[in-house]
Amino acid sequence: MILAEAGVSVFDQLFSNFWVVLLLKTVAVVAFFLIVPLGIGYVEHKGLAHMQARLGPMEAGRFHGWAQLVADGVKFIQKEDVVPAAADRNVFSLAPAVAMIPYIAILVVLPLSDSWFAENLDIGIFFVLAMSSVSVIGVLMAGWASANKFSLIGALRAAAQLIAYELPLVIAAAAVVMQAGTLSLIGIVEAQRDLWFVVPQLPGFVIFMAAAFAELQRPPFDMPIADSEIIFGAYTEYTGLKFAFFLLAEYGGIVAFSGIAAVLYLGGYLPIPGIPIPGPLMMLGKIGALAFLFIWLRATYPRLREDQLQRFSWLALIPLSLLLIMGVAIAKVAF
Amino acid sequence: MATQQRKRGVGMGLAKGLSVTLKTMLQPAVTQQYPRVKPKLPPRTRGVIALKEANCTVCYKCSRECPDWCIYIDAHKETHEPAGGGRARSAKVLDRFAIDYALCMYCGICVEVCPFDALFWSPEFDYPEFDIVEMTHEKERLEDWTYTVLPPPELEEGAQPAEEAS
Numbered sequence: 001m002i003l004a005e006a007g008v009s010v011f012d013q014l015f016s017n018f019w020v021v022l023l024l025k026t027v028a029v030v031a032f033f034l035i036v037p038l039g040i041g042y043v044e045h046k047g048l049a050h051m052q053a054r055l056g057p058m059e060a061g062r063f064h065g066w067a068q069l070v071a072d073g074v075k076f077i078q079k080e081d082v083v084p085a086a087a088d089r090n091v092f093s094l095a096p097a098v099a100m101i102p103y104i105a106i107l108v109v110l111p112l113s114d115s116w117f118a119e120n121l122d123i124g125i126f127f128v129l130a131m132s133s134v135s136v137i138g139v140l141m142a143g144w145a146s147a148n149k150f151s152l153i154g155a156l157r158a159a160a161q162l163i164a165y166e167l168p169l170v171i172a173a174a175a176v177v178m179q180a181g182t183l184s185l186i187g188i189v190e191a192q193r194d195l196w197f198v199v200p201q202l203p204g205f206v207i208f209m210a211a212a213f214a215e216l217q218r219p220p221f222d223m224p225i226a227d228s229e230i231i232f233g234a235y236t237e238y239t240g241l242k243f244a245f246f247l248l249a250e251y252g253g254i255v256a257f258s259g260i261a262a263v264l265y266l267g268g269y270l271p272i273p274g275i276p277i278p279g280p281l282m283m284l285g286k287i288g289a290l291a292f293l294f295i296w297l298r299a300t301y302p303r304l305r306e307d308q309l310q311r312f313s314w315l316a317l318i319p320l321s322l323l324l325i326m327g328v329a330i331a332k333v334a335f
Numbered sequence: 336m337a338t339q340q341r342k343r344g345v346g347m348g349l350a351k352g353l354s355v356t357l358k359t360m361l362q363p364a365v366t367q368q369y370p371r372v373k374p375k376l377p378p379r380t381r382g383v384i385a386l387k388e389a390n391c392t393v394c395y396k397c398s399r400e401c402p403d404w405c406i407y408i409d410a411h412k413e414t415h416e417p418a419g420g421g422r423a424r425s426a427k428v429l430d431r432f433a434i435d436y437a438l439c440m441y442c443g444i445c446v447e448v449c450p451f452d453a454l455f456w457s458p459e460f461d462y463p464e465f466d467i468v469e470m471t472h473e474k475e476r477l478e479d480w481t482y483t484v485l486p487p488p489e490l491e492e493g494a495q496p497a498e499e500a501s
Contacts (some may be wrong), residue, residue: 051356055366300352 025108025118033104036284037251040291041069044251047292051299072244079240084147087237091145096238096245099138102131103252110259111186113269113279124185125177128260129170132215135249136162139224142246143234154233157306158224161214164313165221169211171321172204175328176264189268198265201328205265207321209293212257214313216250218294220301223309258290259283266290378485380458381441385480386432390453393427397445397454405438406445407431407471434477436462437470455484 014020045068049056061067083092109124111117121127136158143155177183179201180191191197198205214221217233225233235246262268266286269279277285304312367374376382398406409431414423446454457480464470490496 047360050360050364053359053362053365055364055368058368296353296356300356301349 029104029107029118033107033252033255034248036255036287037248038069040254040288041247041251042066043288043292044295044298045069047295048299051296076240076244081240081242082237084237086147088145088147091141092237093242095138095142095145096242096249097138098141099135100245100249100252102134102138103249103256105131106256106260107252109185110256111189111263111268112283114186114190116269116280117186120184120186123183125173125183125188125260125264128185128256129166129173132169132253132256132260133162133166135253136215138249139234142238146234146237148237150230150232151234151236154224154226154230154236157230158217158234161217161221161224161309164310165211165214165317168207168313168317168321169215171318171325172201172208172211173260173264175201175204175321175325178325178328178332185263185268189263189270192267192270196265196267196270201265201324203320204324204328205261207317207324208261208264209290210317211313212261213294213297214309216253216257216294218250218254219298220304221309222303223306226303254291254294255287258287258294261290262286376458376485378458378488379456380460380485381443381456382458382460383436383456383462383480384434384439384441384443384446384477385455385457385459385484386434386474386477387453387455387481388429388432388474388478390451391429391432392451392453393429394450396448396450400444400448402442402444403438403440405435407433407435429474432474432477433471435471437467455481457481457483458485459483 046056046064057065057068059065060071083089106128108118109121109127111120139158140155143151143153143158146152176188176197179197180188182188182191188197210221213219217224225235230236235243238246262283268286269283271277271279271282393408393410395408398404398408408429410427410429412425413428414425416423443456446456459480462472
């Protein structure tokens with residue numbers, strides 16, 4: 001009241017309160033995490049279907065099956081939550097959360113425009129890459145706690161894949177950081193005002209995307225859940241809502257990695273020169289375009305064998321990314 | 336075989352795969368939305384067997400040839416006194432003709448064996464029932480299906496005309 005008389009409105013007072021702001025930011029980030037992956041999932045249903053000359057869902061929600069994933073969610077909630085008798089109950093129940101929450105944390109620092117972000121960390125890209133590798137611990141926990149040999153094989157494959165592909169991912173990102181001269185995601189976007197980094201760092205972009213595919217265990221790098229040999233990998237024993245969380249983690253991961261790639265290489269919220277589109281729409285469009293790439297490649301390429309997958313990383317991606325970072329370092333010093 | 340492989344640049348196969356899926360995506364899907372769009376079926380579609388009762392002479396050939404005995408035929412004999420006198424003429428009259436579609440395996444032997452063209456293939460396929468007992472369809476229903484029989488397709492060019500036509 002005294003503050004209001006002093007010319008500070010109640011709203012200003014409210015929005016400067018740390019806890020209120022924290023709550024609003026959390027709600028916004030979680031809403032983003034729940035809505036955008038559903039959109040990506042719908043595009044996957046339809047896109048994948050049309051790439052196979054099918055129609056995909058057409059009934060749920062009357063218009064081209066737009067509510068299919070909502071219906072799936074309702075179905076998952078209704079299902080019985082089965083925990084295998086031999087499973088380690090607590091670890092088994094905790095695993096989906098451990099797999100999902102890191103991707104929510106990534107969305108916290110993802111900027112939708114130069115003012116639309118939940119948090120602008122100085123070490124943004126470091127935080128993002130650190131978080132992205134936490135998720136695999138959830139998969140490992142799920143595989144180990146399921147007390148199922150297929151789950152365990154899947155989880156160990158996931159872990160091996162993370163070790164192999166985290167290196168090129170981080171090195172490619174480090175090359176961008178070297179060129180931009182900052183770790184902050186907004187700083188990296190602002191450094192691309194003249195030229196998107198995809199042009200000078202095209203090999204880095206390819207390496208980053210390949211590693212992101214592997215990190216998310218998306219086809220053609222989906223050996224950890226290879227359904228024709230190990231059922232569904234670490235998720236074999238999961239049902240109902242817990243399984244839905246793993247699915248949400250996968251699609252949230254697609255959004256998160258598409259967002260990181262858009263920030264690192266495609267100029268984030270910066271518009272295409274000459275076409276004035278607001279930053280958040282631009283950023284969402286780029287996330288969508290990169291997410292479409294995830295779907296497109298899934299429809300096109302067969303799964304790599306486990307040894308091919310490891311070979312591709314250790315003998316192709318890692319040497320290439322090391323060459324890339326050397327090249328960027330030399331260019332940085334020389335010019 | 337390996338010698339026949341054309342040399343390609345690195346990644347050309349990968350790019351070609353992507354172009355194939357993209358092209359397929361941009362073309363209209365081939366799916367028919369069945370309950371809303373009825374399928375266009377060719378004239379000789381084997382959907383259900385229809386009975387033209389007027390053609391049936393109750394020879395029982397169909398029911399005897401049926402591999403799983405799904406055809407039921409009941410008939411009785413009627414005699415007619417000729418107007419000019421003489422021996423009474425007898426004729427068989429069809430009382431019941433039913434096909435149990437829960438048993439029928441759609442082999443079409445009855446249609447083939449019928450000497451008087453009383454049985455036809457109809458393209459009708461949409462006749463579900465809630466009880467398996469209801470799947471036995473009587474001759475009235477079978478007669479209705481004859482009206483859905485499509486005319487036979489045109490003869491191929493240069494084909495011999497059918498024996499009946501010549």
